[in-house]
Amino acid sequence: MNDVVISVRELTKCFGDFTAVDHISFDVHRGEIFGFLGANGAGKTTAMRMLCGLSYPTSGTGSVVGYDVMHEGDKIKRRIGYMSQRFSLYNDLTVWENMSLFAGIYGLTKKETEKRATELLARLNFVSERDTLVGSLPLGWKQKLSFVIATIHRPRVVFLDEPTGGVDPITRRQFWEMIYEAAEEGTTIFVTTHYMDEAEYCSRVSIMVDGEVRALDTPARLKKQFAADSMDEVFRILARGAHRGE
């Protein structure tokens, strides 16, 4: 299958005696919005860090955009975008400076940067805020800006780690519209979230419990499988059996 962007087989990560990620396997396809759910401590972040090349697996294999996570981390890093759960732009730089910094980091030339950043600003309706310090923007705007900056180099996959934490419902809605737009353009979205209504927006959802993937399917089929009305219920049914506390 040519359109597999992320492929994971028996991926495991141990910290001493503790198995944070326990033999997980899944595939993510091009243009998919893949929801990666799990309670705190279920191992989501650890798994995601391995896929981003921030941490090496103890065993198992994984490939992202065709490169091995164990040996080709550098190549992966150049082709993915990442937005962390903490706000991580520079507050003391302007919107434009933040954009050109990350464009520069991903190797865009001055000309490309200029073009791409202008285009993204226009899409965000941010043109007037070009020279505003990021620190003085409202949180929702910052998150939207973080997202476009994570995609500034047109990555093939974007990893979003709880991107909408602490954001109001309207902005959350707008945020998801941006995610959809990116997915339609062929970018694969790998997103973790705690909001179960957001899980409904995903093409497919995996739910991790105690380091294992316990369920993986489209939201509609998952609800059917667990005879639940909402993803929230599905999640509760699965998480009830968790042994790891917060």
Next chain:
Amino acid sequence: MKHNFASFVKKETLHILRDKRTMLIVMLIPVVLMVLFGFAISTEVNNVDVAVVAPNRTDGVRDAVERLSQNGYFTFKGYISHGEIDSYLRAGKAGAVLVFAPDYDRGVAQMDAGIPIKPLVRLVVDASNVNTAGSATAYLQSVLLGSASQQSMFETRMLFNPQMKSAYNFVPGIMGLIFILVCAMMTSVSIVREKEVGTMEVLLVSPVRPVKIVFAKMIPYFAISCIVLVTIMMLARYLLGVPMSGGMWGVFLLSLLYLLLSLSLGLLVSTIVDTQIAALLISAMVMMMPILMLSGMLFPIENLPGFFRIVSNVVPARWYIDAVRKMMIQGVSIVAVWKNCVILLVMTVTILGVSLKKFNDKLE
């Protein structure tokens, strides 16, 4: 990937320029310290107020008083009576009181003729500050003795710093301190800030090699430190009149090495701690204290108790300050302090190596 390194350096420079307060402090502290140590704080005896008790104001007495008041280190506060001595000293109106014997002139004459005499002048000194009291006494004696055309078996020559200016001594010390402050403290805080805020994570997910992130951080701080270095050297040369007879280039070169060492120390600290406050504390406690106490800046290394003398060997500032002092004041060239240079170079390479390794290990 040249472009991404340049954008990093630009980013770091912007961070520094935007933070005007820190910038101002970094630029002003050296100047303030130089002026403070150069003029205000000194271990020299300056402006000692001297009052005189003289029952008979004979020619000899007047002659001695005249010499005192012309001497820049003493201020003649006038003649007082015996009964006032205590109150003058207590009130701080005088730091020392000279009491001349009634037959001072005759005594001096006898002394000149080689006839043994009883003391002619009593020196009453406020010894609440031991240092000033000690040197004031010695200096007063020499000024007065110089008057009596007395033969001495000693001829003293003070080399390199004949006026015994303490500012000369402080300049190298201040340099040793300032660069640690600017380089080590600021780089460590700046790296740790990114860890704390979470931006470091995003940088690490990017294709930029961690080493580049670190070097890009060092460059603007290095530039600032160079400006500070030039400022200090100019102040030392033209405001404080430090001779620098060994040439400025040697001092400059060695200082560049010391800057690198300080930057590496900052990097090392940033790999150990995770919060800005911890970075500050470590820089202040673990680095500043040894520099103040064990580097020879305030106390001579030779005076340290054995254990601390051994510890002082691992304090980089000790070797730096020692070498700069020799170059600035004794006027030797950088070749003469090659041993210090080699030690500092080895320290720099070791610290940089260890911290780069730790920095990479931390990632996994």
